[in-house]
Amino acid sequence: MTSTLADVAKAAGVHPGTASKALNPETRHRVADDTVKRVLSIAKKLNYQPNNIARSLRTRKTGTIGLLVPDLTNALFPPIVRGIERVLSEHGLHALVVNTDNNPEKANQLFTALRLRQCDGFILATAFRNDPIVEELAERNIPSVLVNRLTDKKLLPSVSGDEWSAMHVAVDHLISLGHTHIAHIAGPRSISNGSIRRAAFLDAVEEKKLKKDHCPVIVASEYSEDAGEAALLKLFASTKVKPTAIIAGNDQIAIGAIDGLRQLKLSCPEDVSVIGFNDSPLVDRLQPSLTTLHLPKHQLGEDAAVILLEIMSGKRTQKAEAHLLPCDLIVRNSTARMSSKANR
Amino acid sequence: MTSTLADVAKAAGVHPGTASKALNPETRHRVADDTVKRVLSIAKKLNYQPNNIARSLRTRKTGTIGLLVPDLTNALFPPIVRGIERVLSEHGLHALVVNTDNNPEKANQLFTALRLRQCDGFILATAFRNDPIVEELAERNIPSVLVNRLTDKKLLPSVSGDEWSAMHVAVDHLISLGHTHIAHIAGPRSISNGSIRRAAFLDAVEEKKLKKDHCPVIVASEYSEDAGEAALLKLFASTKVKPTAIIAGNDQIAIGAIDGLRQLKLSCPEDVSVIGFNDSPLVDRLQPSLTTLHLPKHQLGEDAAVILLEIMSGKRTQKAEAHLLPCDLIVRNSTARMSSKANR
DNA sequence: ATGGTTATGACAACCGATTGTCGTCCGAGT
DNA sequence: ACTCGGACGACAATCGGTTGTCATAACCAT
Numbered sequence: 001m002t003s004t005l006a007d008v009a010k011a012a013g014v015h016p017g018t019a020s021k022a023l024n025p026e027t028r029h030r031v032a033d034d035t036v037k038r039v040l041s042i043a044k045k046l047n048y049q050p051n052n053i054a055r056s057l058r059t060r061k062t063g064t065i066g067l068l069v070p071d072l073t074n075a076l077f078p079p080i081v082r083g084i085e086r087v088l089s090e091h092g093l094h095a096l097v098v099n100t101d102n103n104p105e106k107a108n109q110l111f112t113a114l115r116l117r118q119c120d121g122f123i124l125a126t127a128f129r130n131d132p133i134v135e136e137l138a139e140r141n142i143p144s145v146l147v148n149r150l151t152d153k154k155l156l157p158s159v160s161g162d163e164w165s166a167m168h169v170a171v172d173h174l175i176s177l178g179h180t181h182i183a184h185i186a187g188p189r190s191i192s193n194g195s196i197r198r199a200a201f202l203d204a205v206e207e208k209k210l211k212k213d214h215c216p217v218i219v220a221s222e223y224s225e226d227a228g229e230a231a232l233l234k235l236f237a238s239t240k241v242k243p244t245a246i247i248a249g250n251d252q253i254a255i256g257a258i259d260g261l262r263q264l265k266l267s268c269p270e271d272v273s274v275i276g277f278n279d280s281p282l283v284d285r286l287q288p289s290l291t292t293l294h295l296p297k298h299q300l301g302e303d304a305a306v307i308l309l310e311i312m313s314g315k316r317t318q319k320a321e322a323h324l325l326p327c328d329l330i331v332r333n334s335t336a337r338m339s340s341k342a343n344r
Numbered sequence: 345m346t347s348t349l350a351d352v353a354k355a356a357g358v359h360p361g362t363a364s365k366a367l368n369p370e371t372r373h374r375v376a377d378d379t380v381k382r383v384l385s386i387a388k389k390l391n392y393q394p395n396n397i398a399r400s401l402r403t404r405k406t407g408t409i410g411l412l413v414p415d416l417t418n419a420l421f422p423p424i425v426r427g428i429e430r431v432l433s434e435h436g437l438h439a440l441v442v443n444t445d446n447n448p449e450k451a452n453q454l455f456t457a458l459r460l461r462q463c464d465g466f467i468l469a470t471a472f473r474n475d476p477i478v479e480e481l482a483e484r485n486i487p488s489v490l491v492n493r494l495t496d497k498k499l500l501p502s503v504s505g506d507e508w509s510a511m512h513v514a515v516d517h518l519i520s521l522g523h524t525h526i527a528h529i530a531g532p533r534s535i536s537n538g539s540i541r542r543a544a545f546l547d548a549v550e551e552k553k554l555k556k557d558h559c560p561v562i563v564a565s566e567y568s569e570d571a572g573e574a575a576l577l578k579l580f581a582s583t584k585v586k587p588t589a590i591i592a593g594n595d596q597i598a599i600g601a602i603d604g605l606r607q608l609k610l611s612c613p614e615d616v617s618v619i620g621f622n623d624s625p626l627v628d629r630l631q632p633s634l635t636t637l638h639l640p641k642h643q644l645g646e647d648a649a650v651i652l653l654e655i656m657s658g659k660r661t662q663k664a665e666a667h668l669l670p671c672d673l674i675v676r677n678s679t680a681r682m683s684s685k686a687n688r
Numbered sequence: 689a690t691g692g693t694t695a696t697g698a699c700a701a702c703c704g705a706t707t708g709t710c711g712t713c714c715g716a717g718t
Numbered sequence: 719a720c721t722c723g724g725a726c727g728a729c730a731a732t733c734g735g736t737t738g739t740c741a742t743a744a745c746c747a748t
Contacts, residue, residue, distance in 0.1 A: 005735055015698050020736060027737080032696060052461050053406065054734035057397045057703045063461075064440075072422040075625065079417050082443060089442070089454070094461065096408075097441045098433070099426060110433070117396050117407075117438065255629065281419070285599065287631035348704060359728045364706060371707080376726060398704030401733045 003046040011046065012039045019043075023050070056118070065308065066114035067095040068126045068133075070102045074223075075280045076250075076297065077125060080147060083301020084123055091309060093120070100126045102191075107133060121308050127151050128190050141318060143311045147304040148295075150192040154320035157311070159304040163193060163277075166293045166327035167200035170247050170275050171208060173291075173329055178338035179245040179273065181214045185231045185257055187223050187249030194219070194249055197277065201247060214241055220253050228256025229263075236264055244272055244338050251276035251283050251292055258288075258334070269336035279330055288333035296325050347390040355390065356383045363387075367394070400462070409652065410458035411439040412470045412477075414446045418567075419624045420594075420641065421469060424491060427645020428467055435653060437464070444470045446535075451477060465652050471495050472534050487655045487662060491648040492639075494536040498664035501655070503648040507537060507621075510637045510671035511544035514591050514619050515552060517635075517673055522682035523589040523617060525558045529575045529601055531567050531593030538563070538593055541621065545591060558585055564597050572600025573607075580608055588616055588682050595620035595627050595636055602632075602678070613680035623674055632677035640669050 009019035014035060021027040022039035031039075042048075056062045067084060069077045081097060088095055096114055100107035107126055111133050114122070121143035127134050129152045137144040138155035146158035174182050184201040187194030198217055205215045218235045220227040228248060236242060248254035254276030258268045268274050268288055276283060276292035283290040303323060310316035353363035358379060365371040366383035375383075386392075400406045411428060413421045425441060432439055440458055444451035451470055455477050458466070465487035471478050473496045481488040482499035490502035518526050528545040531538030542561055549559045562579045564571040572592060580586060592598035598620030602612045612618050612632055620627060620636035627634040647667060654660035 004733095016735080017699070017737075018697050021697085024736085030696075035697080049460055051401075051734050053397060053401045054703090055736075057395075057401050057705090057734080058736045060703080062397065072416070072425055073419075073625075075417075075419065078422055081441075082416055085441075085443060089457075092457070094440045094442065094457065096438045097425075097429075098438065099429060113433075113436070113438065116393055281417075282626040282630070286626070286629055349706095350704075360705080361707075361729070362727050365727085368706085374726075379727080395704050398733090399706075401704080401735090402706045404733080 003048050005048070005050065008039060008043045008046055008048050012042045014039065023048075060118070061120055062118045063093050064117065064119050065093055065095050066111070066117075066119040066122045067097045068100055068107060068111065068114075068122070068124045069097065070126050071099050072097070076148070076278055076295070079297035080125060080301040080304075083298040083303075084147075084305040085301075086298075087302050087305035087309065093309075095123075102126070104128070104132075121145075121312050123147055123304050123308060124156075125149060127192070129192050129195060130190075138318075138320075143308060143318060145304045145308045145311070147300055148193070150196070150322065152192075154322065157307050157318060157321050157323070159300050159307065159323045159325065160192075161293075161295045161300070161327045162324035163196045163327065164200040164203075165324075166277070166329070167197050167247070168204045168207075169327075169329045170293060171201065171204035173331065173335065174245045174247070174273060174275070175208055175210075177245075177273065177335060180210055180338075181241060181243040182210065182245045182247065183215065183235055183239075183243035184217045185228060185235065185246060185248045185253050186217055186219045187253065188221065189219060193277075197247075197249060214243070216243070220249060220256075223250050223252055225252050225256035225259065228253030229260040230256075232257040232260030233263070236260075245274070245335070246272060247275045247277075249277060251278050251280040251290060254290055254292070254334070255283070255286070269334050270339055273335040273338075275329075275335060284330075284332060291332045291335040292330055293327045294330050295327055299325055346395075347392050348395065349392070352383060352387045352390055352392050356386045358383065367392075404462070405464055406462045407437050408461065408463050409437055409439050410455070410461075410463040410466045411441045412444055412451060412455065412458075412466070412468045413441065414470050415443050416441070420492070420622055420639070423641035424469060424645040424648075427642040427647075428491075428649040429645075430642075431646050431649035431653065437653075439467075446470070448472070448476075465489075465656050467491055467648050467652060468500075469493060471536070473536050473539060474534075482662075482664075485662060487652060489648045489652045489655070491644055492537070494540075494666065496536075498666065501651050501662060501665050501667070503644050503651065503667045503669065504536075505637075505639045505644070505671045506668035507540045507671065508544040508547075509668075510621070510673070511541050511591070512548045512551075513671075513673045514637060515545065515548035517675065517679065518589045518591070518617060518619070519552055519554075521589075521617065521679060524554055524682075525585060525587040526554065526589045526591065527559065527579055527583075527587035528561045529572060529579065529590060529592045529597050530561055530563045531597065532565065533563060537621075541591075541593060558587070560587070564593060564600075567594050567596055569596050569600035569603065572597030573604040574600075576601040576604030577607065580604075589618070589679070590616060591619045591621075593621060595622050595624040595634060598634060598636070598678070599627070599630070613678050614683060617679040617682075619673075619679060628674075628676060635676045635679040636674055637671045638674050639671055643669055 006016050009016040019039050022031045022036045098110040125147045127149040134151050186198040220231040276290045279292045279294035311318045350360050353360040363383050366375045366380045442454040469491045471493040478495050530542040562575050564575040620634045623636045623638035655662045
């Protein structure tokens, strides 16, 4: 069916080893020019395709990288994956993509499976702030990069949005619209996004000298509409001082929060302004369209892949640098100047 | 670092071949029970992990399947991918996922690369009605399955939504609301979805004895909001008899069409009802929320994977059966009873 | 003429499993 | 006592490349 190196070598009247060297540009100089030509032409004539498995066995390189994402159906990840893939495919590499559903056990299992497949490197979009997989990768010095989510301990290179600045911009925006009572519905604390955005919010509140008890933080149980709605209802049930603006941990929480407001007969943005995070697809077409912080998702993926490739090629050492990409505030209709009729 | 089969064999005092047989449940019967026990316990003690590359080289099975999708950032595909992955991972298989962007050249290149990686099978969500890759797979009898998109020639097993019935249900729904002037904005004709839905629309119109020139079809250049909007404007510019209902080729086209209506100072659903296809995320939260045909995307992926596995294991021969999954009409607010004030 | 490079390519080991063949040994049956 | 059969496991070939070593020959300079 397919011809092997031995076939080519025999047809060219050379030893397989010699044919191998002739075919490989790196080692071609060890072979006479006309021999190279002969081997090359015969290889083409026989439509020779090297067997990657055999090559991998010898070279210990599979050209495969493991890509762990929490959940592809979350619109945040596909653009990241595509960014990664764009860069990888340029270098003849391919990604084994797996979904962990934020389940550490599942993640472990899949990670082990990918390691057994001898992936040359890993990109993780699944990191928890404290993540044994990340520790293992760092310990064993396996080429790997974090994307979007960070760990508390700086163990691996990472590429993520500059959430700290983004949150400050969000708070500034609301203040500029006259808001002084701003709440934050944070994402889960076990994930860096939730925790960093939360810390940045508190920092911004303090920096802008807003009253701390006018700016409550509540944690949503997960990054979902339902959790956002539940959190909002809980927030409004528990605080005496009602906020006139809300910064959500992400777009889904924001959407859920707006649902919650609707239930309370409050409207967005007239009564309460809402800001999301990530700039997910279609949030520009919701009613109201969502003001949100745009995450350069594709770029995140590309940069992560580039860094991984540099580490794998030895052009860069695997040190735990954090690369932060700017997030722009996209102002839409879910934020508005505080109305005078607002509560308090 | 990691121990090999030879290490285990030596420690157990047996030949590597024997150790291999002891480790493999299929061949274990060829080895004495206590030898098996010894090998097993030593393998565990040495934390032996078989080298998949070496195994693949010998067995010609990589446990990898190639998954071609047009574009992961199109929300249609991630659930399909996840469905596939769920089934595959249950069997220890993994998917190499690549995006072709509906670009045949890119598809070819990626397909070739995946073939060189010795994928055991393929799942294609990228098929054109006439697709050389599909022909090659069928010719060479490589285990493979189509998902969501079909080819004109029945060459491979496929799993897709029952679009024919779905379209009939959509037309029925509009007729039951009093509409008699129904237009269809079809998707690209080179892809089965566009062509089947279009043919089904024409069939339904004829079957229901609607006047053919009251039910125009226009083709959008691609499955996007912009193309949908452009198509709608062109439609309303060119027909004397204005439709009071539109069935779009998919949700994105529907959303674009609604934008177009808005430009013409027509509102949905008061003036014109609109139906989408696929039931994409968030279309239930748009204003108006979109009536659409729900595609069981996850199930599509699962079924495709199951069929592929059955082919690969020889439990099923690779015949070109088309598996059609039912699509439910989800009635929301973009369709309404035809108002009496409507044009004509 | 001689010693020393250099170019070339044959050779074989190797990567780490899998698997068919075959020899040996033991016990059972006649 | 002898044969037959089965259990067991050693052995080696194999999958298809890659790569370091070495032999040979040609070439150069002294």
